[in-house]
Amino acid sequence: MYRYEQLAALIITMIDNGALAPGARLPSVRTLSDQHGVSISTALQTCRMLEDREVIVARPRSGFYVAPKPRKVLALPSASRPRARASAVSISGAVAALLEHSSNPAFLPFGCAVPDGALLESKRLDLSLARAARQHGARYNVYGTPLGDPALRGEIAKRAMRVGHMLSPDEVVITSGCTEALTLALTSVAKPGDTIAVESPTYMGLLHTLEMLGLKAVELPTDPIRGIDVAAVARLLETERVAAFAIASSFNNPLGSMMAETDKRALLEVLGRYAIPFIEDDVYGDLYFGRERPKPFIALDGGANTIYCSSFSKSLAPGYRVGWIAADRRTRQVIERKLAFSLCGAVLPQVAIAEFLARGGYDAHLRRVRQLLQGTLARMADAVEASFPAETKMSRPAGGFVLWLELPKRFDSRALFDKALDQGICFAPGDVFSASRRFRNCLRLSAGHGWNERIEDGVRRLGQLAVALLAA
Known part of the structure; x- marks a missing residue:
């Protein structure tokens, strides 16, 4: 055996006998080198081999960790195959009811994909806000500019360079969360009655916005791992008139799927042929589980035909409601609509986040x-x-914090929803993720509140209810 193979065998033995438990951090590469008398390159080769075998996992800037115990893996959800036909959206009532229950602290929080403030532990950010209010409260208790705080726009532009996108602060418009960003983007490229292409399933908030704007939706075939079927998009555009595409940059909500960079480029090439605007929602981009942050579409086409929307709501401060939009040549249209919809954003939260980013705390937090x-x-x-139930299929998200479950066709997640509420459990039924109210046999669970006995018991009781309903 080579030296790196001998070291790998030793580490595997330590894992098998419990000396290194699942989730435990391995000694650093330098420590392995010193302890076992091998070169640093040999120690690194050992770790890379164990990572390839899925014995350990790498965490950026943190090291190598023992992989979770292998378990019986449920099958993946089916790839969606919706009809290539535009339809009106009518989900507002269902979404409103879900949000009402999800905001009730008496219910277990599997409904809305909003991270728990306790999980985020954004104390440093809160201190920045308190300090700014104490020292310059009068200065920030004013109407800001429609573009937003200059320092924050500058920090966002700096972070864009990390993923290969050269963005000017003057191209960034601060919004009230990503929802306003999507609304500004949609109203800049479409008018009532137009059709917007979306993933299937897709984010219910996007569908709700389409409905309120009087826009139709055409649902695209979507794979639970690879995302949108680019070949199906090309066929669709041969016959259907589409005003814009609106999809997730990296991690679809609710599937957690991620398009490969080659597929992203292929999709942009197809849309470029028809000069169709592209709107991307990148709220989950920083919550990746791989080695590197996936590149958003705007970094691949330079913003030529892409409108970028994101926010800090999923990764840092949901209550601050700070998002942004980068629309390149449509920036003027976005600003005009921003003035009409909300005039400007709250200044103090923007100042606090700008300071937090400038102090370098965000990456460690992430x-x-x-x-x-x-x-x-x-x-x-x-x-x-x-x-x-044993027939359940489950997503394998590459980032974010939601799980998508698919049960047999005869299963009714609405019936499960009613029974779950009686037991103090809230989740998102599958039909709110489709303009045509498909996926009634599916449901989404949010994992944004950490893990404890109460959460575990809630999942167990929900599963028991699903088993009983399926057997009835």
Whole structure:
């Protein structure tokens, strides 16, 4: 055996006998080198080999960790095959009812994909806000500019360079969360009656916005791992007139799927042929579980035909409601609509986030949050596999913090929703993720509140209810 193979065998033995438990951090590459008398390159080769075998996992800027125990893996949800036909959207009543229950702290929080403030632990950010209010409260208790705080726009532009997108602060418009950003983008490229292409399933908030704007939706075939079927998009555009595409940059909500960079480029090439505007929602982009942050579409086409929307609501401060939009040549149209819809955003939260980013705390914060969310998703997946019907299919998200479950066609997630509410459990029924109210046999669970006995018990009881309904 080569030296790196000998070291790998030793580490595997330590894992098998419990000396290194699942989730435990391995000694650093330098420490392995010193302890076992091998070169740093040999120690690194050992770790890379174990990573390839899925014995350990790498966490950016943190090191190598023992992989979770292998478990019985449920099958993936089916790839969607919606009819290539535009339809009106009518989900507002269902979404409003869901949001009402999800905001009730008496219910277990599986409904809305909003991270728990306790999980985020944004104390440093809150201190920045308190300091700004104490020292310059009168200065910030004013109407800001429609573009938003200059310092914050500058920090956002700096971060864009990390993913290969050269963005000017003057191209950034601060919004009230990503919802306003999407609204500004849609009204800049479409008018009532137009058709917007979306993923299937897709984010219910996007569908609700389409409905309120009087826009139709055409649902695109979507794979639970690879995302949109680019070949199907090309066929659709041969016959259907589409005003714009609106999809997730990296991690579809609710599937957690991620398009490969080659597929992203292929999609942009198809849309470029027809000069169709592209709107991307990148709220989950920083919550990736791989080695590198996936590139958004705007970094691949330079913003030529892409409108970029994002926010800090999923990764840092949901209550601050700070998002942004980068629309390149449509910036003037976006600003005009911003003036009409909300005039400007609240100044103080923008100032606080700008200071937090400038002090360099965001990346360390993200590393910790990604680790927590990935661990919570893994434990929720274990609980689903142990409690839900054996026929259940489950997504394998590459980022974010939601799970998508698919049960047999005869299953009714609406009936499960009613019974779950009686037991103090709220989740998102599958039909709110489709303009045509498909996916009634599916449901989405949010894992944004960390993991504890109460959460685990809630998943178990929900699974028992699903088993009873399926057997009835």
